[in-house]
Structure formats: structure tokens, C-alpha cells
Amino acid sequence: MPAADAEVAVLIVGGGPVGLTARALLERWGVPALLVEKHDGLSPFPRARLVNVRSMEIYRGLGLADRIFAGAFPPEYGRVRFRDTLLDQDFATAAMVGVNAPIPESPTIGVVTSQDRLEPILLAAARAPVRFGAELVELTEEDEGVTAVVLDRRRGGRTRVRARYVIAADGANSTVRRLLGIGTTGPGAMGRFTSIVFDADLDPWCAGRPAGVYFTAHGIFTPLYPEGGWARSLPTPEDPAHADWSALVSRALGSRAEVEVEVVRVQHWVMSAFVAECLRHGRTLLTGDAAHAVPVIGGLGMNAGIADVHNLCWKLAGVLQGWAGPGLVETYEPERHPVALRTLRQAVANTRLMLDVQERYEARRRSGEPEPTDMELPWSERYFAQLGLLLGVCYRSGAVLTGDGAAPEPPDPGTDYVPTTEPGHRMPHLWLGPGRSTLDAFGEWFTLLTPEPAREPPPDPGRPGPGSARPEQPAVPPWPLRTEPLPGRSTGPYDPGPRETLLVRPDGHVAARWHDGVPHVSAVRDALAALTAHPPEPSR
Known part of the structure; x- marks a missing residue:
């Protein structure tokens, strides 16, 4: 070689x-x-176009x-709107939960x-x-x-x-x-699409009703930057080399107003x-x-x-x-x-939900009924029912100690997020102090969340004690480990048990849980060795 x-x-x-x-x-x-x-x-x-709340936790x-x-849009753009054309009134709208406003389950919000x-x-x-x-x-x-x-x-x-x-x-x-x-x-390739990036003054129709995404019968429109710029996405025309992209955008905007369109660039892509x-x-x-x-x-x-x-x-x-x-x-x-x-599965379901709104709107128009001005959406306020998927992910592997030796299939988080400290789940957000979340305690180390007040794990008589190590850094080499006291009471959506101790991985997921107070150093060491697949210590 x-x-x-x-x-x-x-x-x-x-x-x-x-x-x-x-x-x-x-x-x-x-x-x-x-x-x-x-x-x-x-x-x-x-x-x-979207950095969701979980990704923003990671970037935090x-x-x-x-x-x-x-560099992002303000929170009021965390909304989707449905229209016949971009220059028409909304016939349906919904907030992107976790983007349009703070939520109690996270210390941050997503951004458009x-x-x-x-x-x-x-x-x-x-x-x-x-x-x-x-x-x-x-x-x-x-x-x-x-x-x-x-x-x-x-x-x-x-x-x-x-x-x-x-x-x-x-x-x-x-x-x-x-x-x-x-x-x-x-399914594989689901179609070929084109995104047209263009400049146009659409403030008279959109500035007062901002959104991150406008679904229309003539394609999807998205504002690109707070200072301006738009994109329209549509199925790729049969002869893209000779397409008049400005005319395609202008026709999709509707004929009731003259809007000057300047195409900046065009990108073809495949939805897979x-x-x-x-x-x-x-x-x-x-x-x-x-x-x-x-x-x-x-x-x-x-x-x-x-x-x-x-x-x-x-x-x-x-x-x-x-x-x-x-x-x-x-x-x-x-x-x-x-x-x-x-x-x-969720993304495919989202696509079907979006199409269902447009199909029901078109069905009402064809039936001769008055065009709806406020049509009920086929999903809950949890925009496309995905907050559970973002914050409720549960892992099952050798890097999670469930306590019973079993490794069942991780539960489907469903549509709603339910905070829990069950091993495998993302540690719930709790405020530890002004502006400081439990999520801020995690980083390039494991974290031992202990009942308040914080105290060093008691030594195991059968092993050397932690010596002079500070409580926030118990001696469990070779693993990086810090301790953090949990608040005695929570004002958020989750209240930890009064004697609950949690070992949290660097990615913020609970690796192990003890219900009876702070475990011995030996128990913490054994848990870390097991979940990191670390070779056992040589016999003394």
C-alpha cells in the first residue's frame, strides 16, 4: 500500500x-x-430554508x-400561508411551532x-x-x-x-x-423541480402578512433574506433550456397587478x-x-x-x-x-397534508361554493405535527443504560413532545439560573445532574476515593465529567424527582438514571465504562 x-x-x-x-x-x-x-x-x-429548534439548540x-x-428573519416569519396566487388573500395559515415564538420546552427557537x-x-x-x-x-x-x-x-x-x-x-x-x-x-426520485431566485417588490401583498413559506396553486414562494429576494419552486418545464423564467414567475403571481420581476439565478434539482x-x-x-x-x-x-x-x-x-x-x-x-x-415518513406525511389543503380548496371552488377565506387545516397547531420528532427522539443502543438490561425498540415520539428523563431521551430543558438552561450544561464532557444541593458522589470503600477533586469534576478518569445541580422545583413542563440523578451524554441525551440520590463514584465509573464500550480496567 x-x-x-x-x-x-x-x-x-x-x-x-x-x-x-x-x-x-x-x-x-x-x-x-x-x-x-x-x-x-x-x-x-x-x-x-429552516433551522429548527433542535438544530438551534445544537448551535447554541x-x-x-x-x-x-x-442574519435570519424575525419570528413572525415562522408561519406558512396558503393562497390561490401570491397576490391573493390567505385562505389558510398556521404557525411553525418552535419558530414563530418561544416554547416552554426549549431555551431557544428555530429560525427561517x-x-x-x-x-x-x-x-x-x-x-x-x-x-x-x-x-x-x-x-x-x-x-x-x-x-x-x-x-x-x-x-x-x-x-x-x-x-x-x-x-x-x-x-x-x-x-x-x-x-x-x-x-x-x-420511493427514490419523486420528481424534477426548478427554483427560480428573483427580485420583485412584493411588499404590498406580503409585508403585512409575513411568512417563511407561501403555498399557492402556482408553486411555492419563499422570501429569501430580510433585506429582500424571493424564490419560486415549481416542477421543471419540459424544455428548461428555452424557458422564459421571468414570464413563469409573473404569470404565477397573478394578473391583477403589474410586478417587475428580475431573475437572478435558476437551479434545477431532484426531490428524492x-x-x-x-x-x-x-x-x-x-x-x-x-x-x-x-x-x-x-x-x-x-x-x-x-x-x-x-x-x-x-x-x-x-x-x-x-x-x-x-x-x-x-x-x-x-x-x-x-x-x-x-x-x-413524517416528510411524506407533511407533503400529503400540504397537498390536501390545496385539493380541498380547489374542490370547493369547483363545486361553486364561495371561495373560503378561513379554511380549517387538516393538522393540529403543532405545525405538521413534528415537534415530537424534533425533541422527543429516543435512542436505544449500547450507549444507553435502560436499567433493566433490555434494549427495546425506541418508542415513536408521535406528534407531541412529552418531556421525560427516561434514558435515551433528550434531557428536558429546565432553567438553572437566569438565561442558563440544563442544555447549556452539556458540552465536551458527560454531565452528572444531581439533586440540589450539588455534592460529590460518595467514595466506594472498595476503590480509591476521589481525593481532592472538586464536586463539579469528580475523579472518574479517563472520562470527561462534570456535575451540575438540578433545581429543586421546576416552573417548566417537567419537574425532576427530588432524588433523581441523571448521567447525560455530550449530545444531551440521558445515558443512565438513578432514583435514589447520588450514586457512588464506582457506579458512575461502571456506567461510563459500559456506555462508552471502554475496555475493563486491568485487575489489581
């Missing part, structure tokens, strides 16, 4: 939001990474939330923003090298790592990169997935719906659209990919830094694959 031209702990393939988020997370953990992206730079197209932990908020606004923030969030115009062309799995061949698309040279692990974040048409021969399940048959192949992990491509309605795709790498990167850090065994990385697939399947 020829020597590699470069070696790195983790090679990230793909420079979209998912790959860039992985790069930022790995840098927080001190893990060297290299990101390669076949395109010459960040995408100039708006693409994804990375210290990026304020910068993302600064464009992918081309998000990506520069993510790129600036880490210093790990990024190679644009570098296309992965070969991938070879080895016992101790992966060797990749990367083509410089501008100069034509090839570089061999050896990595301990590879994160594939290279989109629905993933080269990594193809090279590894990983199949997919699901599938989940990869597996998310791990040796030391290569699929994330984002490479792992699961879902319809765009509801904004679940990019956000699911952000959750993928949030689940994965701390596990890679544990193995690479020696406080976890390789089995920890193997828990990525059993935890995220069921979520990918549920996300696909």
Missing part, C-alpha cells in the same frame, strides 16, 4: 451544512479533521446561535433563514482545513483506517489521504455511498425520498442526505443531518482520544437509522 500524502483523524466529505457542522463539533473536541468539497466554494443557492451549544439569529446565510457562519466556526474543488474519487477500507483518493478539479492532481474515520456528508447523490455499494430504500440501507460501513459513516434524503416540506432534511453529526462526533472523539472503545461508534447506526426512517 503506497504511503499517504496526508493523514488525518477524520476526513469529512461534503461542505454543506452537515459537513461544516461536523467540522465545528470535532474541533470543539480537539479532533483533527480535513473537509473536502468537490465544488469550488460554498453554495450560492438558498436551498434549505457551539456558540453560533446569535450569529445565525442576526437561507442555507447560503448559514454556511459562511459554519465555515468561520472552525479552523480545520477545507479543500474546495477537491473531489473524492476512490475509497479503500482498511483495518485501522480508510484511504481516500482526492482529485484536484482545478489542477488535475491526486492526493491520497489516510484517515482513521470518514464522515460522508456529500448529499443525496453521495459518491461515498456509491463507492461502498450501499443501497437505499424508499430514501434512506440508506445502512449508515456505517467499517470506519465510514453516512450522514445528512447521503444517509437519508427526504422531501422538502416541513424542513426536516438538513436538520436531521445536523442531528446525525451531533450524535456521531462525540463518539468519534471518545474513540480517538482513548476514553471509549470502537463499539461506541457502532452505536451511531442503531440510534440514527430508526430516526431517519421516521423522518422520511
